[in-house]
Amino acid sequence: MNYNGYCLHSGFLGREGQEKLLLRIRDLLQDAPLYTPQMPRTGKPMSVRMSNCGTLGWVSDKQGYRYQEYHPENRIPWPAIPQILLDIWAGLAGYSAPPEACLINYYDAKARLGLHVDKDEIDMKAPIVSISLGDTALFRMGGTGRRDPTRSVRIISGDVMIMAGPARRCYHGVDRIYPGTSSLLAEGGRFNLTLRRVSTP
Numbered sequence: 001m002n003y004n005g006y007c008l009h010s011g012f013l014g015r016e017g018q019e020k021l022l023l024r025i026r027d028l029l030q031d032a033p034l035y036t037p038q039m040p041r042t043g044k045p046m047s048v049r050m051s052n053c054g055t056l057g058w059v060s061d062k063q064g065y066r067y068q069e070y071h072p073e074n075r076i077p078w079p080a081i082p083q084i085l086l087d088i089w090a091g092l093a094g095y096s097a098p099p100e101a102c103l104i105n106y107y108d109a110k111a112r113l114g115l116h117v118d119k120d121e122i123d124m125k126a127p128i129v130s131i132s133l134g135d136t137a138l139f140r141m142g143g144t145g146r147r148d149p150t151r152s153v154r155i156i157s158g159d160v161m162i163m164a165g166p167a168r169r170c171y172h173g174v175d176r177i178y179p180g181t182s183s184l185l186a187e188g189g190r191f192n193l194t195l196r197r198v199s200t201p
């Protein structure tokens with residue numbers, strides 16, 4: 001599937017690859033624990049919990065959205081992006097510069113992510129590469145306008161999505177998680193990892 005720069009590599013990671021990657025993620029979450037981001041201004045908690053790895057991480061609190069070099073709670077610099085993820089980027093992104101940020105989203109059975117556009121990156125020409133681990137998600141993608149028609153796609157564990165070109169500026173979100181659809185995470189739920197270039201190379 002590939003239209004307008006959106007590309008879904010279904011089943012890109014097999015079970016072994018998923019398990020290996022999950023171990024690396026669990027390991028780095030010990031140093032950079034998942035935290036509950038807040039919505040800008042209102043401070044309302046988001047249902048998705050987050051962390052990051054890379055030289056920069058995306059954070060959100062009452063002050064707003066931004067990329068910063070350290071964890072918002074423990075103030076420690078983000079851990080490095082695991083080599084497995086750098087390899088996936090190198091193989092699929094079609095972009096010479098490496099990613100600077102990897103946002104780690106964790107969805108429990110009730111978490112959702114409303115329709116939004118990712119536009120805090122200075123380098124909007126670089127693609128975003130997303131990897132899903134755990135329960136199936138209902139992902140929704142629209143156009144560049146908030147009211148444009150949308151399409152829904154089920155994303156399963158091991159799927160890798162690339163958003164490049166026009167798709168990079170499209171509205172998208174996660175409507176729901178289907179609990180119990182994967183045995184990968186003992187605790188259930190879903191991790192989504194998004195590799196991003198923030199500054200221009």
Ligand code: MD3
Nearest residue numbers: 105118128130163167168169170172192
């Ligand atoms: C389409 N995450 O972290 S990943 C996000 O499943 C985010 O956690 C979702 O949207 C998740 O910002 C979707 C796939 C994704 C990421 C970035 C995109 C799709 C995108 C940027 C433009 C268009």
Ligand code: FE
Nearest residue numbers: 116117118172
């Ligand atoms: Fe997004």
